[in-house]
Amino acid sequence: MAGIYIHIPFCKQRCIYCDFYSTTSQEKENRYIEAVCTELELRKQSLPDPVHTIYIGGGTPSLLNPASVKQLKDCMDRNYRVMPDLEFTVEANPDDISPEWLEAMSRTGVNRISMGVQTFHDGHLKLLRRRHNSERAIQAVHLCQEHGFRNISIDLIYGLPEQTLEEWKTDVAQAIALNVQHLSAYALIYEENTALWRMREQNKVQEADEELSLSMFEYLITELKNNGFEHYEISNFGLPGFHSRHNSSYWNDTPYLGCGASAHSFIGMERMYNTANIDQYIKDITRYREENLPYNEVCHCEVLDRYEHYNDRIITGLRTATGLDLEKLEQDFGTELKNYCLKMAAPHLKENTLQITEENGHPQGVLKLSHRGLFLSDGIMSDLLWVD
Numbered sequence: 103m104a105g106i107y108i109h110i111p112f113c114k115q116r117c118i119y120c121d122f123y124s125t126t127s128q129e130k131e132n133r134y135i136e137a138v139c140t141e142l143e144l145r146k147q148s149l150p151d152p153v154h155t156i157y158i159g160g161g162t163p164s165l166l167n168p169a170s171v172k173q174l175k176d177c178m179d180r181n182y183r184v185m186p187d188l189e190f191t192v193e194a195n196p197d198d199i200s201p202e203w204l205e206a207m208s209r210t211g212v213n214r215i216s217m218g219v220q221t222f223h224d225g226h227l228k229l230l231r232r233r234h235n236s237e238r239a240i241q242a243v244h245l246c247q248e249h250g251f252r253n254i255s256i257d258l259i260y261g262l263p264e265q266t267l268e269e270w271k272t273d274v275a276q277a278i279a280l281n282v283q284h285l286s287a288y289a290l291i292y293e294e295n296t297a298l299w300r301m302r303e304q305n306k307v308q309e310a311d312e313e314l315s316l317s318m319f320e321y322l323i324t325e326l327k328n329n330g331f332e333h334y335e336i337s338n339f340g341l342p343g344f345h346s347r348h349n350s351s352y353w354n355d356t357p358y359l360g361c362g363a364s365a366h367s368f369i370g371m372e373r374m375y376n377t378a379n380i381d382q383y384i385k386d387i388t389r390y391r392e393e394n395l396p397y398n399e400v401c402h403c404e405v406l407d408r409y410e411h412y413n414d415r416i417i418t419g420l421r422t423a424t425g426l427d428l429e430k431l432e433q434d435f436g437t438e439l440k441n442y443c444l445k446m447a448a449p450h451l452k453e454n455t456l457q458i459t460e461e462n463g464h465p466q467g468v469l470k471l472s473h474r475g476l477f478l479s480d481g482i483m484s485d486l487l488w489v490d
């Protein structure tokens with residue numbers, strides 16, 4: 103089982119909180135798509151497993167000419183063993199969704215739309231410098247449904263400047279009312295060097311109170327559970343059968359190939375990523391093809407040692423509702439690291455922020471965050487990490 107991620111680094115305008123790599127000029131779309139196809143072709147040997155998931159993210163993939171999405175899919179079909187039950191996701195901005203776009207995506211085999219809604223309050227959308235308004239987001243979800251999409255995810259953000267708990271409750275209610283199958287919700291992060299970060303430095307916005315953010319998160323969890331959603335990863339909720347298979351592969355060591363500027367790959371014990379610059383990326387891929395170089399000459403590549411891999415496993419394992427299988431941890435990293443994990447987990451087990459659950463097929467039990475631990479997850483995970 104394997105996944106392919108493709109990064110589309112184009113946005114019409116930059117949202118103030120975003121630190122993903124993208125540019126507002128789309129004139130290089132054709133050359134860029136050509137380069138991604140070349141990368142897909144040249145790296146096909148590195149992903150021997152059949153492809154179960156394709157995820158086109160960004161940036162704003164819904165800005166692409168639909169012919170570009172088809173070009174990418176045709177290239178993957180030619181070069182990879184793509185499974186018939188493929189989960190094929192494209193990220194979209196509500197403003198770009200039209201009947202024509204949806205029909206084109208459907209014809210290309212896209213069967214999952216992930217929409218960046220963020221909030222249903224126009225004042226907050228404006229502050230974040232999103233292109234759409236609330237009404238447009240609601241219409242966009244309805245349009246997807248009318249065009250036969252039965253696997254729709256929306257992203258929401260909480261802890262926005264001056265957002266009240268009441269506003270958040272209406273965001274959650276609106277999301278539920280839309281009958282989407284999946285929801286991702288993130289606390290607003292003030293990433294360094296973003297416009298939002300600078301606004302906070304200049305006292306133009308104030309960070310939400312931590313208690314308020316926790317109340318929002320708690321409300322979200324309760325409300326979504328009451329409406330049939332499974333909380334399967336800290337920030338992700340899906341109706342039964344609608345967990346994101348692609349994102350789950352990031353959390354369970356499934357190999358994935360990332361193509362395009364700034365895209366990351368994880369295969370075997372190697373983590374690789376491309377440069378975050380379109381021009382340099384196109385140059386790198388041209389050299390890769392023309393000079394017949396090994397891929398690690400044109401990307402950043404690090405081979406994880408046992409301790410780094412253990413740290414990755416701790417973070418990804420504890421993020422998920424499946425948790426960390428202690429027997430597997432011992433098999434993969436040895437008794438020393440498993441005991442280290444249990445030693446560092448002991449205070450949290452005592453405080454009931456972590457728990458070890460007994461489950462069939464897991465003789466040593468499964469280490470998981472408790473409900474209380476979900477709200478303290480960053481600190482708990484970092485306590486369990488190996489530090490040299």
Ligand code: SF4
Nearest residue numbers: 113116117120160161
């Ligand atoms: S949040 Fe999405 S649309 Fe906004 S700048 Fe970032 S990638 Fe572009």
